[in-house]
Amino acid sequence: MTCDPWLKMVIAHHRFDLLNEADIIIICVPTPLKSMNQPDLSYVVSATREIAGRLKTNQLISLESTTFPGTTQEVVLPILESTGHTVGKDFFLAFSPERVDPGNKRYTTRDISKVIGGVTPMCRDVACAFYSQSMKQVVPVSSPAAAEMTKIFENTYRSVNIALVNEFMILCDRMGLDIWEVVDAAATKPFGIQTFYPGPGVGGHCIPVDPVYLAWKAKDYGFYTRFIDLAGEINMQASEYVVQKLAAILNKQKKCLNGARILVLGVAYKKDIDDIRESPALRIINFLQQNHAEVVYHDPNVPKFQLSGEHEGYMQSLNLTREEIAGADCVLILTDHSSIDYQWVAEHARLILDTRNATKNVRKGKDKITKI
Numbered sequence: 001m002t003c004d005p006w007l008k009m010v011i012a013h014h015r016f017d018l019l020n021e022a023d024i025i026i027i028c029v030p031t032p033l034k035s036m037n038q039p040d041l042s043y044v045v046s047a048t049r050e051i052a053g054r055l056k057t058n059q060l061i062s063l064e065s066t067t068f069p070g071t072t073q074e075v076v077l078p079i080l081e082s083t084g085h086t087v088g089k090d091f092f093l094a095f096s097p098e099r100v101d102p103g104n105k106r107y108t109t110r111d112i113s114k115v116i117g118g119v120t121p122m123c124r125d126v127a128c129a130f131y132s133q134s135m136k137q138v139v140p141v142s143s144p145a146a147a148e149m150t151k152i153f154e155n156t157y158r159s160v161n162i163a164l165v166n167e168f169m170i171l172c173d174r175m176g177l178d179i180w181e182v183v184d185a186a187a188t189k190p191f192g193i194q195t196f197y198p199g200p201g202v203g204g205h206c207i208p209v210d211p212v213y214l215a216w217k218a219k220d221y222g223f224y225t226r227f228i229d230l231a232g233e234i235n236m237q238a239s240e241y242v243v244q245k246l247a248a249i250l251n252k253q254k255k256c257l258n259g260a261r262i263l264v265l266g267v268a269y270k271k272d273i274d275d276i277r278e279s280p281a282l283r284i285i286n287f288l289q290q291n292h293a294e295v296v297y298h299d300p301n302v303p304k305f306q307l308s309g310e311h312e313g314y315m316q317s318l319n320l321t322r323e324e325i326a327g328a329d330c331v332l333i334l335t336d337h338s339s340i341d342y343q344w345v346a347e348h349a350r351l352i353l354d355t356r357n358a359t360k361n362v363r364k365g366k367d368k369i370t371k372i
């Protein structure tokens with residue numbers, strides 16, 4: 001089966017009238033959590049209703065939002081079929097997870113295989129025909145639920161492995177070992193290990209959120225996903241550990257968190273991107289402020305952001321000057337953006353707590369640096 005090369009491509013955002021013109025509709029709306037860690041499918045439901053109101057014969061609808069297994073068939077399909085159209089005959093429905101890694105220059109969207117599960121074999125074939133026009137490889141699976149589970153498995157795999165290395169980070173610190181040295185040495189084994197790095201906790205809208213979608217759904221099956229819960233707990237503990245470690249290194253200087261000026265370097269959830277969703281930096285800044293530290297930050301990619309919680313309000317990135325660095329009781333590196341000259345920072349800082357091994361190549365000023 002081939003696709004018509006003259007298919008119309010429109011980006012609907014909030015122009016739902018354009019849906020009438022489309023042959024293929026991709027739903028990629030947010031799938032956040034509600035309070036009490038419940039999946040919030042309201043964006044998926046509302047987008048699907050907009051499509052249902054305008055559904056036309058032979059349209060392919062592909063859900064790409066990360067969600068628990070069952071969403072496509074149990075949530076999306078009934079809304080579309082309530083129009084009287086039949087799936088696999090009048091319209092086609094598939095789930096194909098978005099697997100993009102923001103900031104990854106090596107693997108772009110096209111390079112990452114597209115996993116596809118259709119509601120019917122015809123739905124799968126139509127979706128495969130569509131995606132194979134633009135992707136290097138498509139990977140059909142037996143159902144939308146299998147494709148939904150694939151995506152959550154990938155994210156849970158990362159969450160669990162990051163938790164493992166974060167736990168080793170805390171233990172290595174207690175034992176006076178350098179976790180970064182241990183991880184790099186372990187990575188020299190040519191098989192049986194994949195490298196994950198420790199850090200101040202996990203962020204982004206995927207890793208901290210998606211496994212929770214599965215944990216919630218698993219309860220319908222009387223199943224308790226212990227790895228997911230434990231990984232979430234340990235990754236959260238990593239953020240708290242950063243604050244404890246910061247208090248400890250200030251204490252050595254006969255200072256306390258209360259009143260200390262902390263310059264946070266990097267608030268994005270990972271290097272070289274501008275996304276702060278679920279960033280551990282936000283949690284850590286909150287903890288520090290609760291302990292009455294004076295927190296300022298610099299992030300070349302995040303000029304300002306809104307902090308929620310007790311100290312709600314906007315924070316603005318300050319210019320990274322020699323004076324700002326020297327004026328801080330401690331520079332706390334939470335994101336290792338490549339554009340920052342860490343050697344220069346080390347030369348002017350009084351103390352540095354580095355949670356990302358950003359200072360690994362620093363030669364002068366090493367004595368001021370504590371790594372976790």
Ligand SMILES: NC(=O)c1ccc[n+]([C@@H]2O[C@H](COP(=O)([O-])OP(=O)(O)OC[C@H]3O[C@@H](n4cnc5c(N)ncnc54)[C@H](O)[C@@H]3O)[C@@H](O)[C@H]2O)c1
Pocket residue numbers: 013014028029030031042043044046047064065066067098099100101102205206
């Ligand atoms: N961004 C990524 O790197 C990435 C990677 C893998 C998976 N995902 C998954 O993709 C989904 C979207 O993530 P995102 O980061 O692009 O989210 P996002 O917050 O950037 O929103 C995506 C788009 O949805 C639109 N939108 C919101 N509500 C809508 C509605 N009711 N109807 C129509 N459009 C609406 C928004 O205008 C926005 O353009 C999530 O399920 C996420 O887990 C994202």
